[in-house]
Amino acid sequence: MGETTLMLIIRRFGHPNLPALVMLHGFLGSKDDWSILMPKLSQYFHCICIDLPGHGANHLALASPGFSQVAAHIVDKVSGLGIKQFHLLGYSLGGRIALHVAKDFPNALLSLTLESAHPGLIDNHQRDERAKSDNLWAKKLQQLTMPDFLSLWYQQAVFNDLSKQQKQQLITLRRHNDPLRLSNCYLATSLSLQQDCKPVLHQLRCPCFYLYGEDDRKFAQIAKDWQAEYGNDQLTLQPLTAAGHNIHSLHPRLFSDTLLALLNPTTSA
16 A cells, blocks of 8 residues: 555644554544544644545455454554554444554554443354344445445434434435445454453553443443453543443544543643
8 A cells, every 4th residue: 555545544633743643433434533523632642543444545355354454454554654652542443443453562552542342242142143233234234225224324222312413414424435345344343253352451551541421321331341350450431421422423522621631641742
């Protein structure tokens, strides 16, 4: 992948001399999803927003499972910018991928922040059920028009905090995605294929944070169970009131202020 293509899949904000913050969006998103946070975050960080494979301008096809491949892909692109260590933030799918970056490249991280991200399944029955569910969604993605697929996708309970208007805005924004490329990424990074990444915390010498909305009961419980198993010293939880699954998009000021307070950039510069 040449320099021109690299610049297509990455958008950068903030002075290059600031600490680097690599930001990984969720499924169906793009690097531009983080733009709403840039007026604040770019004052303190050199923000590197990357299109995940199959999303935006990133046409990389993944083998299955694709977690190690996409983790190496991300670190390679960031390294290509001359950056060897960075803060890492991942939302949902981006958070699950961020955990694999942390697993495979622990020394590259200055901090790890997860937003509404699943650390992985350990029960084989749950894995089987998730595989069936993901295969059904992949078939819908391949067979339906993008607007029809998106309409179904945003009916899931995890998006209940979105208004009808907000869902329609997302459908309009996402409707130009390529369904075959999305399907490749979706299946290659299925939760059913993801390793149990909870023990990754033991590999890291940097602080680890988990942000969740208190209205997102599923991921609030996932975060609490994870911390209960590994302890407060390993994982710092940050619940946000009146927020659901996608905090950074619906509550950008709250998210930015919370992230800056956690990372304390004045001491990391």
